[in-house]
Amino acid sequence: MTDIQAGLPASGIVPETAEERVSYLRAGHSLRSWLLTTDHKRIAILYLIAITAFFFIGGAAAALIRLDLLTPQGDLLSNEGYNRAFTIHGVIMVWFFLIPSIPTTFGNFLIPLMIGARDLAFPRLNLLSWYIYVLGGLVTIYVLVTGGVDTGWTFYTPLSSMFANGHVVAAAAAVFIVGFSSILTGLNFIVTVHTLRAPGMGWGRLPLFVWSHYATSLVLVLATPVLAVTLALMAAERLFGIGIFDPALGGDPLLYQHLFWFYSHPAVYIMILPAMGVVSELVAAAAHKPVFGYWFVAFSSLAIAVIGFLVWGHHMFVAGQSMYASAVFSFLSIAVAVPSAIKVYNWTATLYKGHISLEPPFLFAMSFIGLFVIGGLTGLMLALLAVDVHVHDTTFVIAHFHYIMVGGTVSAFFGALHYWWPKFTGRTYSRIWGRLSAIFIFLGFNLTFFPQFLLGYLGMPRRYHVYDPAFQVLHVLSTAGASLLGVAYVLPFAYLLYSLRHGAPAGPNPWPATGLEWTVPSPPPKHNFDRIPVVTEAPYAYPVERRGDDG
Amino acid sequence: MNGFIPLWPDAASAHAGQVDQLVIAFTVLMVALTAPVFVLIVVFAVRYRRGKAANRTHRVNRSVWLETSWAAIPFLLTLFFFVWAAWLYFDLHRPPADAMEIDVVAKRWMWKFQHPEGQREIDDLHVPAGRPVKLTMTSEDVIHSLFVPALRVKQDVLPGRYTTLWFDADRPGSYPLECTQFCGTDHSLMHGRLVVMAGQDYARWLAGTQGGDTLAAEGRALFRSLGCSGCHGPGATVHAPKLEGLYGRPVPLQDGSTVTADEQYIRDSILEPNSRIAAGYPPIMPTFRNLVDEGEVQQLVAYIKSLATQPAEPTP
């Protein structure tokens, strides 16, 4: 364990009240103390509330989609209505749930704790990023209630710039705005990790959660501005007809796709890298053992971030791009799978000769690994040129990315929630319900999305709600799965909120696990550490034997 | 489709069969590389359950050779499939020279097909079995995408450009044909059927459908009615490139580069004449953008292609 006693005194800039010393949750109860907080932990909670709200809105759109797809004639929603449903589902889930989810809640809360700091480098910027998120969210809700937009979350030109009706510019503005929230969060993390590590916390002692958020932050700050300028140009095209993407005016619709995917492919790594960081922590804690191959896992995060910038053309194999360019993108897309494979194998190896617990967070971690592997393999299949020609723009692609983003990221999000909930709130929750929801999520998820692989290969296009009646059975199975999944997602909402009132108090380290966040009380005091710790041990310094194991 | 719940699409061409083989083989490889992960997770979770006695000594926390192997070996094995898939993909981009050419115009929300013999179809496309067919496609509005699952082929259809798709369907039958690039309100309804017919049936169908003029003949009529022969015809006083023998030949441009006079070049010359001006010619050709639609452009292109066999004009 780290040597806390010999640490430097806390900065003492702001005198702490007695309440603040007890818990960040008690440091002020007014709305003002929450809405004007600069405490990274409170900002994390603010984000948690906001993204949960959007998760349910985006989920409602998904419910509409799945209900409409129960019948082949598309008789629940009109054609226009269906188009708006899947567009708002995509826009909300990508930018208002997945991208912020783990970094703004768990990243914000935990990074300072994990590195032994009292806050992020720029606390006020952190609060600003939340307000920017809320502003973007409000514009999105405006778009939603005034009828939505029907271009798909990808806003392809010339459909979006010249033909679509609906609030395209407002939707683009909402995404443009929320992009700044991403950028500021990433900026904050990068500077924090560089400058606020506690004495002795070298790069080689950082938890892998921090490594993966660092890699994510590099992508956040470098990719998001390209999205901003792309959407701005698309909106200008729509408003003023400037001609960049319009062939009749000398422009090129493919240029939009290059610019859009240059951001949006790295964006999916923004969505998965933090989840992988969570899983590294969960697997180590589950096995009570260091993660196998620490440096390989750490550098894999960086490798994914870097190579992830080089593969965007794999969204354009049939778009009219040169076949040689396609071949290069295909090769690189296979290469980008290698660091992910390394992580999966390393996590498995971590379990070997460990002390494995099957508490709820660890079940979510296993769920992640299973579902992420399937998603990743189907990604490799999509990277193969001749295969992609067949399954591109079918529900096969939809199933692939939902396996990664929902099966992967959302499982990791729930795993993180169940793992750090005692730290955030000081309460424990029902382990039985926790395990049940992990199992239901795993089963519901597979039932929802596996049939979509089959449907896609059979030729069911994406963004269609009228289909060949022979496909109906598979669609019904998928909708049944979605219903189970919906219930499974509501469950944690219920028992975790219940635990706030009735859960047994949690100690500082319930699992128990290594990491500086487990050395402070649950919930932590406002300024995290009485004294800044001095780190002297390797990360994940679990002993080989545990008391309580026979033999 | 087979049985109550279809699980695998029809394969109507050799290419489709090859793609299926690749997919199945790759799935086998993937299962081989990842089944150990699933199995081991379960095995470890049981054998090394917390609180259970087990031999946990001599555990290793890193191994460079293990890391390198399980990174490199799957990568190299996958590369084999990369090459196979790329080879099939490149083949899709090299239509045979003797392919039957059909022109396609996509517009919201229908497919318009023009056979060389003059037949026009909407949403359904009849083709002969066992003959390569090449589709030259463009869109009148947004990006669409032509997809025939039974053939495992797909190609986006762009406004302002020609894209091509070729196939050789060998199993007669009627197969779904879809638009797979979201194109707006009635995207879900923009589908039709590809009807593959054995040779005689196709000939009968051709004879039976009201054909009208061939594509090239219609193009010639347009060429006259739009006044193209005024500058490009034999008695023209204006210095304009002659079009006999043009198609397929290299054309030196004003900026020093050279392009091949393909369908795209001919189309651009009609709709955006100042974009790629042939060397030595004044930029005086007007645009016909508002006078012809994409379907008529395809007819003009077909006509100019029919002039390809005539002797070319010597370069000035």
Next chain:
Amino acid sequence: MAERLKLREPFADPAHQAAADRMGMFVFLGTEVMLFGGILAVALADRIRHPEAMIAASSRLDLWLGGINTAVLLTSSLAMAIAVAAMHQDRPRVALGALSATVALGLAFLGLKALEYGQDYADGLMPALAPPAEPTDPAQALFLNLYLAATALHAVHLTIGIGLVLWLASRIARRPEEQAMTTELTGLYWHFVDIVWVFLYPVLYLVR
């Protein structure tokens, strides 16, 4: 040089905070590079697709007005650098003078730009806002629209910069002893906006 700044959470040491602030600004400027990089990528793509049209359209822009603006902006960066140095040497009054020069030159740039826009509009060089008298080659129109979009984006950033400098000046006037770091960071932003113009000017005006 002693770091003259206002210590804030979570930092206990001014030098530490200064290093973090500098790094933060550089990371932010990195994001701005990617923003303008996007537009430059579009310009490059169009240059490759329509080389003659780009050259023809570019030669219709006012090379000299653009050149004078470049000189104005470079001089403003000099003034900004003087202000930063002055603050580090604890000479707020010199700094305020230099900052006024910066603002004046920045406003001069915007004024000249407005003049140039007016001239372009009258000459029919803004197809997006006013269709020109005779039909322009679409590729040329594309270039002109891109020119408008890129320079407008730059002008927005410059305006924000002017706002920042005015705000900085008011802080220096009130509490000069803590603003050295803020001045340095504002200076970095200002220099960046200048550098963006140094790339835009050749790409847009000098392609002939």
